[in-house]
Amino acid sequence: GEDVEQSLFLSVREGDSSVINCTYTDSSSTYLYWYKQEPGAGLQLLTYIFSNMDMKQDQRLTVLLNKKDKHLSLRIADTQTGDSAIYFCAEGFTGNQFYFGTGTSLTVIP
């Protein structure tokens, strides 16, 4: 099966930038996604990138995709306490099959 890996924890100070990383093994995905999950809640789609793009910017969010290294990252600029959550990357394949990463718990320190 597909392996999608993320580091488990990340702590940053409020106002700093956060970078959450994701590595994967199967490069045949069509889209790659970042989802945010707050405690006890479902997943909120933050942004996604088509697999033939290498960068996408959406307000405070910047997604970088390095297909050669099979590496995806999410940068959150000016991180706020409300950004504290678990972030999941996911690969989407034809037929809407998703594989999720292990999740990164982001803690923003005031």
Next chain:
Amino acid sequence: GAVVSQHPSRVICKSGTSVKIECRSLDFQATTMFWYRQFPKQSLMLMATSNEGSKATYEQGVEKDKFLINHASLTLSTLTVTSAHPEDSSFYICSAGKQREGETQYFGPGTRLLVL
């Protein structure tokens, strides 16, 4: 937008009873819906893929007689946990694929099931 709702948001039941969880796409039609299970501090595990009007496709290791899925319309899929046991306690999340938006899935808020 693309809003997906789930009902109930949380349920507590006795061991041996069955529990039905509903997943609705509120403002779009979803030909495909997905059911996931999430254990504490873990990622989502896909349980099954549900296509409107046909039988669900279950992932390896998921008992189809235990987790009954019905996708009766383009806006509603249900997951029934039959004869629930404490080990079925978990967070169940559904998602729906929106037509004409590539491969994006939109997730419901989840249902927390506790079996006593």
